[in-house]
Amino acid sequence: MRKALCFASLLLVATSAHANEGQWQPHQMPEIADQLKQSGIRIAANDLADLSQYPMNAVVGLGYCTASFVSPKGLVVTNHHCAYRAIQYNSRQQHNYIQDGFLANTLADEVHAGPSERLYITESVTDVSKQVTENLPSEPLKRYYAIQDNRKALIKECESDENYRCAVSSFHSGLEYYLIKQLIIRDVRLVYAPPMGVGAFGGDIDNYEYPRHAGDFTFLRAYVGKDGKPAAYAEDNVPYTPKSFLKINAKGVKAGDGVLVAGYPGATQRYRRASELKFAKEWLYPQQANHYQKQLDIIDRMSFDNEALAIKYAGQVASTANRMKKLNGLMDGFKATDIVGIKEQQQQAFSDWAKTNAPAVLDDVAQLEKLLADKRERQQTNLFFDNAQNSAMLKTAANLYRWAIEQQKPDAEREPGFQQRDEKMFVARLKRLDTSYDASMDKALWLMELEAYQNQPHRVAELDAMLAEGDDKPLEERLQAMYTLTRLSDSNTRLDWMNKPVQAFQQSADPFIRLAVALYPVTNEQEKREKTVWGELSKARPAYMQAIIAFNKENNKPVYPDANRTLRISYGTVDGYMSADALYKQPFTKLEGILAKNTDVEPFNAPKKLLDAIKAKDYGEHMVSELYPQKQSFLCRFISCDSQQPPFNSVPVNFLSSVDTTGGNSGSPILNGDGELVGLNFDSTYEAITKDWYFNEEITRAIHVDIRYVLWMMDKVDNAQNLIDELELVK
Incomplete structure (x- = not known):
């Protein structure tokens, strides 16, 4: 039975994995230009490969997440959970921005995101494989130091200007090395964060689950000195003027549309050996899960009824709980699919x-x-x-x-x-x-x-x-x-x-x-x-x-390298999936789902003003009537496409796509075929967690905040008109 299962899985890889699998380096885009066109991507592959041009020069890293410029005044949008440290840094018992949210109505109201917050703008990626690996000694320790010395020498030359941060990153496990040059923005400020009941609606219960209804977005702003150069935080610094910023398509996307994601995915292990996976499955992951659970139990016990302590450790709790849920998903995924067996057969081939x-x-x-x-x-x-x-x-x-x-x-x-x-x-x-x-x-x-x-x-x-x-x-x-x-x-x-x-x-x-x-x-x-x-x-x-x-x-x-926190692009389609036998999950959720889930008890405790706006059906121009065309590549396999779909008649909250993502892609812009912002990546489905080891196209889906929900929140709930006026909206 196991052999049959493995063979079926291998057949699946051989026949379908080419479609959306791949966390591609930007310079690889011309190589897959035909696939991009077939997926509905109209922006030229050469433009995606050019880091000095729109849209790639608007994509920035946070060091642990991704973000993007969305205005000429250095306004940046990312996930709420990516900006959590900035929100926590400014929260006190007298003004708990974690629970209540934050909105700066003027530039003067924007607050420092914290001394360690940075924005990294990748300006160039250069192949330096020869400089790093040529004439290396054979003795292992000497070899290690020789490689490190070569990398440090390249970095030192690259960082002749203190406003730049450079790195020499390994690709394909040391087969290739690239020198990455990034401009550092050292003054980052918090601009607009929704309350926890929006940004993390559903909390750990809904983490990696779908359907989702999370408003996982936050706006930051990049500041520089009056001379336009990066500088440490100072009250008289001025907003940074980016080389470009993303246009926002207020019409969003519909099922079947092609989309791109650009960002800084953290780490995948798709080229690792079966023995490495088996060790992680049988020993490492269970040990880590047990360890994280004990940490969470202690923090929960000690911060109960202690708001000041809860605020201090809110960031650690959020990140640890996320790792814990991911580990559980990995272990469950290994039980559902014999990935060790699949890898063993791939290795034998x-x-x-x-x-x-x-x-x-x-x-x-x-x-x-x-x-x-x-x-x-x-x-x-x-x-x-x-x-x-x-x-x-x-x-x-x-x-x-x-x-x-x-x-x-x-x-x-x-x-x-x-x-x-x-x-x-x-x-x-x-x-x-x-x-x-x-x-x-x-x-x-x-x-x-x-x-x-x-x-x-x-x-x-x-x-x-x-x-x-x-x-x-x-x-x-x-x-x-x-x-x-x-x-x-x-x-x-x-x-x-x-x-x-x-x-x-x-x-x-x-x-x-x-x-x-x-x-x-x-x-x-x-x-x-x-x-x-x-x-x-x-x-x-x-x-x-x-x-x-x-x-x-x-x-x-x-053929693409495992993720390693460097800039990557993935493409896919807005699409649902079969999560279990006879259970199809449609690609969009809507505002009414928030009402259905809300219990007024954390983590399903949406703010009253949000609930009131939904009950009043105060959708404004953000309402969408039709999201499901009759001809869809995936849905038509499971339901009749001959009958008319019922009208959507609401504001989309979250949506699914088949883009290839992992940790670090949080906050990544989701772009339509013309390179316009239509959403923010923030999670994966539970069934897809094992994609760090093995990509299964049929069930691998990423979860995104729909840009129409973000605009609706700004317009109808939080009155952030000052920020809406900064955006370039395509209607």
């Missing part, structure tokens, strides 16, 4: 091909599997020790000590993250701790990690020595003493430690600094081993990937 076409790669595969087995063993050994260092105070002390150590070296020899180029962000993270740290919560979370560490066999003598100090008292009391004695909870003290020498750390009486100093030799040795394995993998993986690419091309399969 590749091996059969390689015996004739690339026999040398089979030795690389054997070496790769050996390295991966060693890597898995070390992950299992080190997991609890790594988690036992998850105190915010301990991590701060460790980072400060490492900063002091690295400052003893010439800048070019310092580790990434501790170079001169990293100082501003390092300082920003130290400052941000003021709004996201509480000693009692940090202690409770750390105690949980330490107790888990003590209950497993793989121990570290240096950490055990700390745990043994004063062991006549309960561990919780000993930890409390550490939090009482440390001064690292003070922002000025943390910043002052950045200027102190290594000797000061080694002589410090601060308990967290003492522990960081004691653990450094252990963590440094672990890091050295990781670098050695990385160096070994830098030989095995590229050779394997080169053969995989040749195999895929010969079999007419799409």
Whole structure:
């Protein structure tokens, strides 16, 4: 039975995966120009490949999400959950913007999004594979450092202007490297965020589920100095003028329309080995899910009836709950579809091909599997020790000590993250701790990690020595003493430690600094081993990937790199899907669904003014009568298309499409065939979570906020006319 299932799945891949699968690099767009046209994309493929032109120069990164410019005054739109840190940073008990929302009616009312918030505008992507990989030594650790030195040299040359941030990113597991140059906007401000009851309507219950009714959008603004150049936050800074901004199509899309998504997807593992998937499925993901659940339970217990504490940890709760739901979805997906079996059969087909076409790669595969087995063993050994260092105070002390150590070296020899180029962000993270740290919560979370560490066999003598100090008292009391004695909870003290020498750390009486100093030799040795394995993998993986690419091309399969937080484009169709036997999910939801779901109890507690506007059917020009043409590529397979569809007669809230996305695509603009904004990506369906490992076209769908709902909220609910006037609307 299993073999039959796997064969059917392989057949599905072979016959349909070419249609929408692919998180393409912009320069690849001309290669798939015909597919784009067939999907209803009218904008020229060459225009999509040009990062200096509309629409790609309007797409920006946040470092963890995606956003886009939508006005000539630097107005940016992204997801509510992507702007959560900015909303949390400005929330207090007396003005809780998380719960109540925020709207600046004038530029003067816009507030600082926080010291660590940035916008990154990608201006160029250059192939530097030869510069990075030519004449590398064979010894693994030396190879690692040679690659890193080559990357750092390219970055230093690229960053001759301090307003730019550059990176050399690996593609196809080190087969290719690209130098990415981004303009940094360092003054970001919060402009308009709906209340939690809109932006996260349905909360974790609805997360990854469909139908959805979330208004997951927020507006930010980019500011620069009066000279037009990027600058740190200052009250007299002025709005940034982008090279272009997205036009907004107020008519939106209908079922069957072709759409594009452009953004910065985080990480996929579609080219990983079956052994890696099996390890994640059977050990890593269950461990992580259990760990995250314990964290959430502690935060929920301690922040209950404590609004100030809930605000401080709101961002951590949201991100942890999202990871938790995704892990559960992955594990459920592996039960529903034998993806390990599918990958094993795909690998066997590749091996059969390689015996004739690339026999040398089979030795690389054997070496790769050996390295991966060693890597898995070390992950299992080190997991609890790594988690036992998850105190915010301990991590701060460790980072400060490492900063002091690295400052003893010439800048070019310092580790990434501790170079001169990293100082501003390092300082920003130290400052941000003021709004996201509480000693009692940090202690409770750390105690949980330490107790888990003590209950497993793989121990570290240096950490055990700390745990043994004063062991006549309960561990919780000993930890409390550490939090009482440390001064690292003070922002000025943390910043002052950045200027102190290594000797000061080694002589410090601060308990967290003492522990960081004691653990450094252990963590440094672990890091050295990781670098050695990385160096070994830098030989095995590229050779394997080169053969995989040749195999895929010969079999007419799409060839694109795994996601790695660099700018990508995907295309697809506005389309529903069969989520289960006899259960078809249509692509659009509407306002009335909010009324049906609303219970006035979190997370289904929409604001009264929103509910009143829906009840009054105050749709204005945003109402849509028809969204389902009689001829649809997917729906007609499951229902009769000969009969007339009932009129929609409402405002669309969310919609589905078959574009290929993953984490990091949150906030990405959804563009119609002419490159106009019609929605914002914010989630995937539960059945599609396993797409990070395996793309199944029939059930893989992404969920988007419909731009008509955003405009309706601005117009009829929150009276954000000042912002509507900034937008260029296509009606």
